[in-house]
Amino acid sequence: MALHSARGKLISVIGDEDTCVGFLLGGVGEINKNRHPNFMVVDKNTPVSEVEDCFRRFVKRDDIDIILINQNCAELIRHVIDAHTSPVPAVLEIPSKDHPYDASKDSILRRARVSFISSIPKVHY
Amino acid sequence: MPSKKEEIGNLLDLLYLEMLDLIEQYATSRVNIEKLMNSGQLMLAKTRYLKGSQTISSAQIPTENSNTFNALCVLEEQKNDTKISSVEYSLMRRNVDKDKEFVEPMHWFTLLPPSSLRTASDHFKKCLELVLESANVQRELLAVMDHIDRLKQHCKAL
Numbered sequence: 449m450a451l452h453s454a455r456g457k458l459i460s461v462i463g464d465e466d467t468c469v470g471f472l473l474g475g476v477g478e479i480n481k482n483r484h485p486n487f488m489v490v491d492k493n494t495p496v497s498e499v500e501d502c503f504r505r506f507v508k509r510d511d512i513d514i515i516l517i518n519q520n521c522a523e524l525i526r527h528v529i530d531a532h533t534s535p536v537p538a539v540l541e542i543p544s545k546d547h548p549y550d551a552s553k554d555s556i557l558r559r560a561r562v563s564f565i566s567s568i569p570k571v572h573y
Numbered sequence: 574m575p576s577k578k579e580e581i582g583n584l585l586d587l588l589y590l591e592m593l594d595l596i597e598q599y600a601t602s603r604v605n606i607e608k609l610m611n612s613g614q615l616m617l618a619k620t621r622y623l624k625g626s627q628t629i630s631s632a633q634i635p636t637e638n639s640n641t642f643n644a645l646c647v648l649e650e651q652k653n654d655t656k657i658s659s660v661e662y663s664l665m666r667r668n669v670d671k672d673k674e675f676v677e678p679m680h681w682f683t684l685l686p687p688s689s690l691r692t693a694s695d696h697f698k699k700c701l702e703l704v705l706e707s708a709n710v711q712r713e714l715l716a717v718m719d720h721i722d723r724l725k726q727h728c729k730a731l
Contacts, residue, residue, distance in 0.1 A: 455647070456644075456647025456648055456649055456665050457647060457648040457649075457650065458644055458647060458648070459644075459646070459647075459648065459701070459704070465630060465631045466614045466617055467610070468631065468634065469617060469629055469630075469631070469634065469682075470610065470613045470614065470617065470693065470696075470697040470700070471697055471700075471701070472634060472678050472681075473678050473679060473690075473693060473694040473697050474646060474678075474694065474697035474698045474700065474701045475644060475645030475646035475666065475678060475698070475701075476644055476645075476646050476701065477634075477635070477642070477644060477678060478642065478643055478644035479635055479637070479639060479640075479641045479642055480641065481641060483637045483638075483641065484637070485635070485636070485637060486644070487634075489631040489634065491631075513648050513650070513662065513708075514648065514662075514704065514705075514708050516704060535658070535711075535712050535715045535716070538708045538711050538712060540704060540707055540708060540711065542603075542606055542607075542610065542704075543603075543606070543607045543610065545611075545614050548607065549603050549604070549606075549607050551600055551603070554603075556599070556711055556714065556715070557596065557599070557600075559718065560592060560596055560714060560718060563592070563718050563721060563722070564589065564592065564593075567585070567589060567721075
């Protein structure tokens with residue numbers, strides 16, 4: 449049973465040129481009536497504050513359910529991503545051309561590891 | 574909510590096993606996403622080689638000053654009672670229809686797309702299916718972790 453059958457929710461992208469171009473070719477891009485795009489191209493000259501503002505804006509938008517972000521961009525705003533604990537919108541860290549995926553940096557896997565380690569009883573010898 | 578500590582312990586064991594299984598699925602989906610993205614990016618590079626380096630660049634992507642357009646690919650949230658999170662995403666694709674502002678993204682870059690650009694587009698479309706699978710796994714993983722936390726707190730309160 450569809451919960452939001454009227455319009456559907458969007459996938460947004462924050463990443464380098466190739467990641468954005470690729471997913472836009474996939475058909476996720478949109479510029480809405482308020483002229484707000486659901487994608488942002490990050491290059492080496494993009495200030496961190498701009499990436500952070502864009503991420504916060506996407507989190508606030510209720511028409512976005514998934515935020516795709518390159519892991520190297522996620523590293524720039526790690527404190528903001530770690531603070532986002534709600535399951536919606538889901539933040540998915542994806543690799544980029546120059547930075548392969550590193551599971552040890554992923555926010556979700558780090559939280560899972562903490563949860564798992566805390567379950568192991570401490571043994572005193 | 575179970576009342577005995579033994580029952581809570583058994584339930585926690587099951588949830589931890591489920592969590593480990595989900596972590597494995599999560600890591601596998603990331604590896605598959607990486608493979609498909611690499612293939613797609615290779616095809617984008619081939620298109621640049623064929624049509625010139627400026628053909629595929631962020632300069633061709635629409636900006637806030639461009640005409641409005643709608644996404645061709647959107648998510649639909651569906652109820653699924655077999656999942657702990659009780660919901661899952663599915664992908665909904667719309668057809669290109671300029672009157673309804675559903676435009677073909679390939680035409681931003683070139684009006685006669687070469688086969689390499691079409692292949693790149695296909696790779697990223699397949700990648701979106703994996704992204705969706707990964708988002709479903711992530712949502713389930715978060716729901717399992719939340720359930721574990723609540724059970725632990727309940728166990729402490731007993």
